[in-house]
Structures are given as structure tokens and as C-alpha cells.
Amino acid sequence: MLAEEITTxxxxxxxxxxxxxxxxxxxxxxxxxSRFLEGSAVPLTEAETAKIIARHILVDREHRNVWAITIQDxxxxxxxxxxxxxxxxxxxxxxxxxxxxxxGFATEATSAVVHAAFERYPDLQxxxxxxxxxxxxxxxxxxxxxxDHEGTLRxxxxxxxxxxxxxxxxxxxxxxxxxxxxx
Ligand SMILES: CC(C)(COP(=O)(O)OP(=O)(O)OC[C@H]1O[C@@H](n2cnc3c(N)ncnc32)[C@H](O)[C@@H]1OP(=O)(O)O)[C@@H](O)C(=O)NCCC(=O)NCCS
Numbered sequence: 306m307l308a309e310e311i312t313t314x315x316x317x318x319x320x321x322x323x324x325x326x327x328x329x330x331x332x333x334x335x336x337x338x339s340r341f342l343e344g345s346a347v348p349l350t351e352a353e354t355a356k357i358i359a360r361h362i363l364v365d366r367e368h369r370n371v372w373a374i375t376i377q378d379x380x381x382x383x384x385x386x387x388x389x390x391x392x393x394x395x396x397x398x399x400x401x402x403x404x405x406x407x408x409g410f411a412t413e414a415t416s417a418v419v420h421a422a423f424e425r426y427p428d429l430q431x432x433x434x435x436x437x438x439x440x441x442x443x444x445x446x447x448x449x450x451x452x453d454h455e456g457t458l459r460x461x462x463x464x465x466x467x468x469x470x471x472x473x474x475x476x477x478x479x480x481x482x483x484x485x486x487x488x
Contacts, residue, residue: 306365307386307425316410318372318384321361324375325380330354332381334429341437341469343462361385374401374414379401381405384414392426396433399446406442412449419450423481433475439462447474451481 311318321329332338339347349357361371361383368389374382382401389395397418401411419432436443438457448450452474461471 307370307418307421311372311417311421313413316376316414317375318417319375321358321371321373321383323343323355323362325353326358327349328380329358329383331413332404333463335403337403338400341443341464343464346351346465351383373419374410378449381410382414386418386422386432388426388429391428394431394433395422395429396435398434399443411442411446415446416450419476420455420482423478429478431475431477433473435462435471435473436438437462438470438472444472444474451482452476
């Protein structure tokens with residue numbers, strides 16, 4: 306498992322807590338937060354947000370790590386990494402609340418988690434992100450941490466009621482450490 310807490314220049318990644326529910330619930334209501342994501346329907350009830358947080362808290366940390374991305378202990382987003390094939394491959398996902406988009410927070414958090422994962426697991430060969438092809442912000446984050454576009458899975462995911470393509474971005478160990486690391 307990766308460290309429970311990761312500190313970067315401006316952020317602290319730490320486990321979610323039940324006391325985060327109101328803060329997280331407020332920013333998840335923004336429709337643009339889930340516009341390109343599979344399986345997320347807004348509006349959510351506060352109980353549904355609490356279930357999401359509960360799943361984050363109860364996660365099997367050997368195979369999945371989830372952190373709240375915080376500034377002065379207040380969550381501004383979340384980031385997760387799932388490991389498979391005995392920690393040889395991983396998939397990463399991230400979100401930042403809309404009020405602070407474009408300030409480099411997703412890039413900073415993702416860069417730190419990619420770094421931590423490659424350092425912790427010597428056999429880890431690739432970390433990938435699956436991204437809706439129109440999710441320009443997410444594509445920029447992936448590129449900024451050194452991921453390359455490997456291809457696009459056609460009609461692969463269900464976003465709202467629409468079947469959508471999914472672009473696969475990945476960084477291989479051979480390309481790490483990344484060009485832009487802010488830790
Ligand atoms: C995608 C997301 C995480 C980006 O977070 P962020 O903190 O704004 O990202 P950053 O500030 O690190 O931005 C990285 C780059 O993308 C650019 N960018 C951010 N949002 C953008 C947008 N909507 N359109 C175009 N470019 C965008 C930034 O300007 C920055 O560019 P630069 O590297 O040239 O400076 C955020 O928009 C989000 O949470 N979206 C909803 C959830 C989601 O889609 N998650 C991704 C799932 S694959």
C-alpha cells in the first residue's frame with residue numbers, strides 16, 4: 306500500500322473522513338464534475354455522498370488507495386489508484402472541485418501519486434488513465450505527468466445515457482521520473 310498521507314508543495318493528500326461529507330457533497334453537485342464520468346448521476350443525495358466516502362474509507366488499501374486532496378485540511382478533490390496483476394499495472398483517477406480548476410492542483414496531486422507508486426512498487430510497469438476524449442482538462446493533466454495517448458477504445462463506456470469512447474493514456478516506468486514533478 307502507499308503512504309496514507311502525501312504532502313506536495315501546496316496540497317496534502319490524506320484519507321477521507323466522514324466529516325468531509327458536507328464539503329464533498331457541495332462540490333459534487335456541480336454537473337460539470339461528472340459530465341465526462343461513467344456512472345455518476347447528479348444530483349446526489351447527501352446519503353449517497355456519504356456512501357461514496359464510506360467506500361473510500363473502507364477500501365482494501367493493498368489494491369486501491371484513495372486520498373482526499375486537501376488545502377488546509379479542507380477537501381478540494383480526490384485521487385485514487387487501483388493496482389492489478391500483483392502491482393505490475395495501475396489505473397489512476399482524479400477530480401478537483403470546479404471552483405479551483407486550472408490552478409494545477411490535479412497535475413500536482415497526480416504527479417505525486419505516480420511518483421509514490423513507481424517508488425513503492427519496483428515491479429510496477431505502467432500507470433494508466435482512461436479519459437473521455439472531450440475531457441480536455443483531464444487529458445492535459447495526463448500529458449503533464451508524462452502519459453502518452455496509446456489509443457481510444459470505441460463505444461466503451463456509459464456516460465449518462467450515452468455510450469462514449471474512452472481514450473487510454475499511460476506512463477511506463479521507462480519514462481519515469483516525469484518531466485514535471487511538484488512534490
Ligand atoms: C480534469 C480535472 C481533474 C482537472 O483539474 P485541474 O486541477 O483543473 O487541472 P490542472 O489545473 O492541473 O490543469 C492541467 C492543465 O489542464 C488545463 N485545463 C484544466 N481544465 C481545462 C478545461 N476544462 N479545458 C481545457 N484545459 C483545461 C489547465 O489549464 C492546465 O493546462 P497547462 O498544463 O497547460 O497549464 C478537473 O477538471 C475535474 O475534476 N473534472 C471533473 C472530474 C473529471 O473529469 N476527472 C477526470 C476523470 S478521467
